[in-house]
Amino acid sequence: VKYYGNHFWLMYEAEKLIAFVDGFVTDEPDLTDEMYEKATLHDETGAWQMIFGVNTIPAYRQHGYAGELICRAIEDARKQGRKGLVLTCKDRLVHYYAKFGFTDEGVSEKSTHGNAVWHQMRLTF
Template identity: 70%
Template structure:
């Protein structure tokens, strides 16, 4: 398996995986991914099985201490010098789940954030995934203000 950051050429594959991993009310659109890739392609971690994209993690950097719904749609809020690495999505194709691939991408995002001198990483997740992200050192801060997709989200923070 190969891990690398994204380019605009990865747009179609990223969009296809997102559509397979999230319901339409929660999934980012191809246009949103285009905007994200134009602003922070180097904060997309992609995993390939040969030349097939099988999983990715993405999110921008900011000095804002909490993840907000506005961030999902406004890629221009990215600040390369931002203190916090946000994670907007952790996506793995169904046939590749439960094999540790998403975990490897999360570890890479953590390692890169540490190397870049960030304060830490934040994400939101559904209650059934709190235990999963806790394994990487993320702390549950309770119910997020996010109402993205009309779902209850929990904010998780990993301070480096």
């Protein structure tokens, strides 16, 4: 929050945080593991909005809350004049992010975060 607090999208039910999307901005076109570890890499004037996390409390899933936040992140990035957004996801979620206009660029060579296989996805304006 200290470095890229303006790039958290939060959803509450009353006082309870039920979902959020976050990620910083950079001129780097690809999402790397180093980005998760070094928030200081955030550059408010960067071209690309990275998405590091899409999170919803389990009891609130399957209601479209995360989707609403993703749409807001896309809208904000567009208004801010970014080139687009980049995220990584597991194979089972490629189709989910495609619904928002993200294109699968294949398995990421720059992110193995958590020793997992990640697909890099990009939405270019």
